[in-house]
Amino acid sequence: MTQLTEEIRQALKDALGPKGWSEDSSELAPHVEDWRGRYQGSTPILLKPGSTQEVAAAVTICAEAGIAITPQGGNTSLCGAATPQGEVLISLKRMTRVREMDIGNDSMTVEAGCVLENLQNIAADADRLFPLALGSQGSAMIGGLISTNAGGVQVLRYGMTRELVLGLEAVLPDGTIWSGLTGLRKDNTGYDLKQLLIGAEGTLGIITAATLKLFPRPARTELAFVGMDSVGDAVTFLGLAKRLSGNAVTAFEILPRIALERVLEHVPGTRDPLESEQAWYVLCELSFGRADGARETLEEALGEGFEQGLIKDGAIAENETQARDFWRLRESIAEAERAYGRSVKHDVSIPVSRMAEFIERGSARVTQAYPDAVVFCFGHVGDGNVHFNFASPSPGQAEEFMAHAAGISGIVYDTVAEFDGSISAEHGIGILKREELASRKPVDVKVMRAIKSALDPKGIMNPRVLLG
Incomplete structure (x- = not known):
């Protein structure tokens, strides 16, 4: 790829004006490291266009010279898709209208x-x-x-x-x-x-x-935090809740006891909503166009769940503050993971009907091969997306444990393939899963390369990402 010459650099500056670029190392620093701290990059210049026309002007200059570009939004990528490695970095942060x-x-x-x-x-x-x-x-x-x-x-x-x-x-x-x-x-x-x-x-x-x-906007939203024995019970309860609510289930999140314990330990101000400890927990949110009957519908679903033995304990959020507290338990899992130590993360999707079987089989295979691995599995089970992570037994063993990352991921992805699932449910491919995608879906990658070649024959647009 062509190097950025002083002539091209000046052309970019002239096209975007004094507010549209930066070479200040302190301003560049947060743009060249990814959110997880996994990837550290570099860029010769940060471009900050304020309009579509300015984006077009910058891309035209780079295209004519064969200069590679990395586009960046909020830099929250979890797979390294927005971390430049020497490319010109174009941030859209000024385009907020x-x-x-x-x-x-x-x-x-x-x-x-x-x-x-x-x-x-x-x-x-x-x-x-x-x-x-x-x-x-x-x-x-x-x-x-x-x-x-x-x-x-x-x-x-x-x-x-x-x-x-x-x-x-x-x-x-x-x-x-x-x-x-x-x-x-x-x-x-x-x-x-x-x-x-x-x-x-x-x-x-x-x-x-x-x-x-x-x-x-929903007229009424109701939220419950319930404890269960198994993922299978959670999936059964999902079907029950959808049926009784007229498909009003907005969110259905699952987390294991270990995830809740880590959140309670590492995130200040959190507390267990239930009196008893359970193996698994579900956040079930229902949203309704009318306020009348909303609470009664949730109570009916929970009541039937108790009667069928699916639910062992539960609590309904009585106000917005309590609802936020419930959601904070789920949203703080990643923070608690980081506080405890590193883990091997997987963002995969499986047919909802086979989720319990997948988690059981995948967990058993990984822990058989790596007995010290701690299963840390949570996510959006309602749509088949599970964050299937494995943590070290203690923070002090994190680096040693991470040496097994490739082996653990291989087992997970092989199991995903058996269940006709996907190795990326919502985080994308980036550079993290690029080789995995190429090896597991070669025909798909061949077609994508053809599309890429047609639209970007010089290969300047985010050249290391997705297809490599």
């Missing part, structure tokens, strides 16, 4: 640098819901979330990010602006080009704006 709110169409058009939590609040102010919700929503930007097809806790009800996007605007690898912004639910005019960019992790272009779906 809400271009349009179309309440009658239940849509809003926003720029790629908008932080997810801000968009949730803007939608709420208009008495609407933007349902994408995840742990990093206070810093994750919508362009990056679309580029990785992020998931979150409400996929069960509202779908992945790609299902929340009506239209896109993007700068293609040659600097052309493609304007596919639309609020249409139906547009049957050939290839759905936005779907190529959603989940492409910046390898086919830079998303600069999006038209997003909005939904009516």
Whole structure:
């Protein structure tokens, strides 16, 4: 790949103006290390365009010179997709305008640098819901979330990010602006080009704006924290809750006792909502268009769960504060993991009906091969996504344990394949799973390479990511 010359560097500075670039090492530092601290990178210059036209100008200059580019949103990638390794870094953080709110169409058009939590609040102010919700929503930007097809806790009800996007605007690898912004639910005019960019992790272009779906705000949300004996019981209860609520289950999260214990130990201000200790816990959230009967519906589902022996203990959130406390137990698991020590992480998806069998078989295989491994399994079981992690037996053994990461992951991914699952449910591929993807889905990768070659013949757009 061509090196950045002083002439090209100056051309980029001139195109973006004094606010549109930085070479200050202190400003560059947080942009060249990933959120987990796994990848440390470098960049000769940070570009901060303030408009789609400025993005296009920068990409055009780089394309003509064959200069590689790494696009970056909120830098919350968990797979190294946004950490530059010498490429020009283009951050969308200055592009934060809400271009349009179309309440009658239940849509809003926003720029790629908008932080997810801000968009949730803007939608709420208009008495609407933007349902994408995840742990990093206070810093994750919508362009990056679309580029990785992020998931979150409400996929069960509202779908992945790609299902929340009506239209896109993007700068293609040659600097052309493609304007596919639309609020249409139906547009049957050939290839759905936005779907190529959603989940492409910046390898086919830079998303600069999006038209997003909005939904009516629920009139009432009810939340329960319940204890169970097994994952199988949790899956059975999921079906029961969906049936009795008229498919009003918004989120269904599972965590084992060890995860709760680590949260209680390492996250100040947390407490166990239940009086008894259980093997597994479920956060079950129901959302309703009408307030009448909401609590009664949840109580009916819990009552039947108790009668069938699925639920051993439980509590219903009595107010918003208690609901936030319940959710904090789930959302703090990653923080508690980091506080305890390193772990081998896997973001996989399995058919919901086979989730219990997968967790049992995968856990047994890993612990047979590596007896010291501690199973640390939690996630969005309602949509088949489980974070199937394995931790060291103690923080002091973390480095020694991590030497077994490749072997553990091989066992996990082989088991995932047996269950017709996916090695990446919501975090993407990045550079972390690039070789794994190539070895397990060679035909898919061959097709993706052909698409990449057609749109980015010089291979300048996020060249190390996804396909390598």
